[in-house]
């Protein structure tokens with residue numbers, strides 16, 4: 033049965049999406065909502081001790097991996113059994129603004145005992161994820177990051193598929209949560225976790241068919257860590273980045289991705305049964321194994337030559353000749369943090385700013401957009417990083433394409449997150465084809481929560 037809220041949301045979408053041609057903006061039909069119950073639980077995360085206060089949805093501790101088909105009606109009822117407000121943001125999905133999950137800007141936060149109905153169609157196929165956008169450092173830091181996989185019936189076939197949700201946890205030696213951040217680190221790279229996991233396990237080993245072609249979906253849902261991926265024991269091609277297919281698959285060679293980003297790999301497993309393939313992160317003083325895969329059975333005899341590009345997503349191509357340029361500067365700031373508590377969690381500091389303005393906090397007071405974009409027009413965001421740190425900058429609701437960088441050639445794929453390096457300048461092009469208020473922020477959550485956040489208004 034369709035709820036009143038779902039019905040209202042569906043009607044509103046139908047009205048505002050008219051004529052836009054984005055599948056995600058079509059009216060949503062009566063899909064049976066899945067329930068996502070936010071609550072606390074206990075889980076073993078470091079391999080030995082039980083950690084209390086882990087946050088998740090449903091049974092957990094690993095949040096449900098949601099799978100839908102492209103353009104299919106999806107509905108979820110968020111039921112809040114946490115002792116604090118929450119919301120859900122669907123990272124990378126180009127869906128209507130009212131479903132975007134940003135408290136005050138797009139929806140009320142959902143208090144303990146309350147529910148909220150999300151309903152939309154995902155217009156793009158790929159690897160996405162979902163997480164709260166309220167008290168984000170705590171709620172994401174304690175486990176509320178789930179994968180959202182959108183399938184395309186026209187995707188090439190694989191012999192095997194696996195999804196890895198990568199993240200750290202801030203635990204002491206007895207498995208208890210410790211302070212989620214240190215102020216001096218929030219003013220630098222962000223505070224790193226102490227236990228590093230894939231799917232809530234330390235260096236898990238999985239099985240995959242020998243000589244088989246495996247689609248490996250990797251999502252970085254950590255609040256801080258940047259990964260450099262190295263795969264030993266097998267050859268692999270990058271077939272999609274941040275939920276969008278790459279036009280020509282290319283070899284995985286020390287690819288670096290930051291919080292919020294995803295990569296889809298086509299991996300040919302070794303032909304020999306028992307051979308082990310290791311995925312490592314080498315962007316750290318002490319490289320470590322993320323996960324490994326063991327070949328099983330007799331060889332399927334596949335090769336990288338069997339990999340074909342994924343079909344493209346229907347993202348509008350920006351008109352660069354007609355695009356307006358918006359200069360954006362990421363910098364440090366010494367401006368004092370806003371006084372008074374924010375219901376959705378303030379860290380109590382301002383360290384960062386966009387165009388010299390630090391975010392004034394998740395509060396009900398009206399905020400001023402960074403800029404107002406005209407619906408349907410093309411824009412180039414000219415982003416300059418005036419800090420000595422990398423920032424995975426994320427835009428809600430619309431996909432963009434990097435067209436030029438001072439750091440050399442850019443990968444020509446659509447994305448929702450760009451990892452800008454220290455002192456880099458990059459031009460990001462997009463069509464403003466989704467109306468509403470869309471947050472633009474760093475996905476190092478401490479940076480997001482200490483100023484590096486703003487939003488664009490598309491009207």
Ligand SMILES: [Cu+2]
Nearest residue numbers: 423474476479
């Ligand atoms: Cu940042």
